[in-house]
Amino acid sequence: MVLAAxxxxxxxxxxxxxxxxxxxxxxxxxxxVLLGWWFEKTRHIVVLAVVSSALIIVGYLISPSGGIPWVVxxxxxxxxxxxxxxxxxxxxxxxxxxxxRQARADLEQRVEERTTELLDAQHTILRKERLAALGQxxxxxxxxxxxxxxxxxxxxxxxxxxxxxxxxxxxxALDRASRSIERCDTIITELLDFARAKGLQTEPMNLDAWLxxxxxxxxxxxxxxxxxxxxxxxxxxxxxxxxxxxxVVNVVDNACQAMTNGSSEKGATASSELTATTRMNGERxxxxxxxxGPGIPDQVLPRVLEPLFSTKSFGTGLGLPTVQRIMDEHGGxxxxxxxxxxxxxxxxxxxxxxxxEEAPQG
Amino acid sequence: xKQSKLLVVDDDQDFATxxxxxxxxxxxxxxxxxxxxxxVEAVKxxxxxxxxxxxxxxxxxxxxxxRKIRKFNPEIRCFLLTGYSAHHLAEQGMDAGAxxxxxxxxxxxxxxxxxxxxxxxxx
Numbered sequence: 001m002v003l004a005a006x007x008x009x010x011x012x013x014x015x016x017x018x019x020x021x022x023x024x025x026x027x028x029x030x031x032x033v034l035l036g037w038w039f040e041k042t043r044h045i046v047v048l049a050v051v052s053s054a055l056i057i058v059g060y061l062i063s064p065s066g067g068i069p070w071v072v073x074x075x076x077x078x079x080x081x082x083x084x085x086x087x088x089x090x091x092x093x094x095x096x097x098x099x100x101r102q103a104r105a106d107l108e109q110r111v112e113e114r115t116t117e118l119l120d121a122q123h124t125i126l127r128k129e130r131l132a133a134l135g136q137x138x139x140x141x142x143x144x145x146x147x148x149x150x151x152x153x154x155x156x157x158x159x160x161x162x163x164x165x166x167x168x169x170x171x172x173a174l175d176r177a178s179r180s181i182e183r184c185d186t187i188i189t190e191l192l193d194f195a196r197a198k199g200l201q202t203e204p205m206n207l208d209a210w211l212x213x214x215x216x217x218x219x220x221x222x223x224x225x226x227x228x229x230x231x232x233x234x235x236x237x238x239x240x241x242x243x244x245x246x247x248v249v250n251v252v253d254n255a256c257q258a259m260t261n262g263s264s265e266k267g268a269t270a271s272s273e274l275t276a277t278t279r280m281n282g283e284r285x286x287x288x289x290x291x292x293g294p295g296i297p298d299q300v301l302p303r304v305l306e307p308l309f310s311t312k313s314f315g316t317g318l319g320l321p322t323v324q325r326i327m328d329e330h331g332g333x334x335x336x337x338x339x340x341x342x343x344x345x346x347x348x349x350x351x352x353x354x355x356x357e358e359a360p361q362g
Numbered sequence: 363x364k365q366s367k368l369l370v371v372d373d374d375q376d377f378a379t380x381x382x383x384x385x386x387x388x389x390x391x392x393x394x395x396x397x398x399x400x401x402v403e404a405v406k407x408x409x410x411x412x413x414x415x416x417x418x419x420x421x422x423x424x425x426x427x428x429r430k431i432r433k434f435n436p437e438i439r440c441f442l443l444t445g446y447s448a449h450h451l452a453e454q455g456m457d458a459g460a461x462x463x464x465x466x467x468x469x470x471x472x473x474x475x476x477x478x479x480x481x482x483x484x485x
Contacts, residue, residue: 150467
């Protein structure tokens with residue numbers, strides 16, 4: 001910019017000193033001051049104004065005469081005025097621009113600092129939430145394991161007692177111990193299932209045929225009728241059979257427990273029924289489990305998918321959250337609807353054409 | 363030895379039944395209920411020396427239940443049972459009138475001896 005300013009000054013001065021610019025003399029020097037906008041500092045504008053002023057005066061003295069002298073002199077004075085007004089306005093604009101640039105730099109720095117503080121705070125909150133969740137999970141698992149361990153302990157003490165006799169009393173103790181061991185295993189399995197990070201092992205399968213096989217094997221208590229309405233017409237769906245089996249068994253177990261507990265509390269004699277239906281619905285295939293149990297109370301329904309939430313006498317509250325995780329991993333979903341006293345409907349759905357993400361190599 | 367009556371209250375039926383059967387072998391007379399409401403009804407109908415109550419009952423918690431049953435039987439001795447740590451519940455439980463808070467699994471033999479000494483003090 002200095003070279004440009006010097007070149008312009010030189011050109012204008014040469015023209016001024018060689019040509020009789022007359023009343024126009026001095027005006028071109030304003031252009032030199034305007035160059036000051038592209039300089040870094042305000043004082044550079046002042047320097048250009050001083051140089052322009054000097055050249056206007058020198059130019060007046062050495063340029064060829066042209067026009068009425070006092071008019072030429074007056075216009076040189078006007079040119080000086082124009083130069084300094086221009087310089088003042090430019091300097092003001094420049095200082096505003098410099099101020100804005102500085103303010104922007106300050107703001108960017110403050111935003112960066114504040115972003116760092118927020119990220120640190122977020123990490124702290126996340127860490128505390130993880131620790132709190134871990135604490136809650138640990139407490140729940142410890143609590144859930146202590147009951148069956150207590151039953152096993154009393155069963156062993158009863159078996160060892162010198163006054164215990166072989167027969168129903170000992171058989172009862174052994175049965176309670178056996179059930180308690182199964183409970184412990186279930187609790188640990190639920191925990192592992194909830195926490196598992198293993199990817200899906202999917203394969204294309206005839207969903208109706210597969211589900212029919214699973215439902216034949218699943219344990220349904222006496223008094224509960226399991227009805228199958230499998231209507232996807234042999235649709236082939238890509239899913240992980242092991243994971244989906246866990247989801248289906250969990251949903252069936254929940255429904256059976258609800259119907260068993262419901263009828264024992266109410267003393268109802270009506271038969272309990274669980275209906276499993278499959279259907280195509282646009283781009284997805286649905287597996288619908290509808291039961292005739294007591295339903296889910298309004299205040300409980302929004303929480304049933306909350307990890308560790310349970311209304312059962314015992315249970316980790318991880319069953320349905322695990323089902324949701326499995327369905328989410330398949331790109332599908334889980335919907336639960338219910339009206340208290342009118343049973344519940346659990347809908348599992350899978351997208352057609354699901355392709356799981358590739359696991360990273362190595 | 364006079365058999366004083368004990369009441370076991372726990373919604374875990376296997377745990378409650380196992381504990382009751384073992385205490386009977388030790389020489390106590392034991393009744394079992396599985397809900398807080400059941401406990402209140404039992405105490406209304408009969409006189410119990412002590413109640414062994416789980417804190418996590420399905421209808422109302424053991425501490426609340428203890429307050430209710432003490433209205434019908436102020437002298438009843440209550441042992442609260444919990445699967446969590448006993449520390450954070452100690453103050454609430456003692457305020458409600460519990461004798462002790464026990465963490466499951468319970469040392470049943472020690473508990474039985476304690477119950478016999480409670481029985482002896484009541485005579």
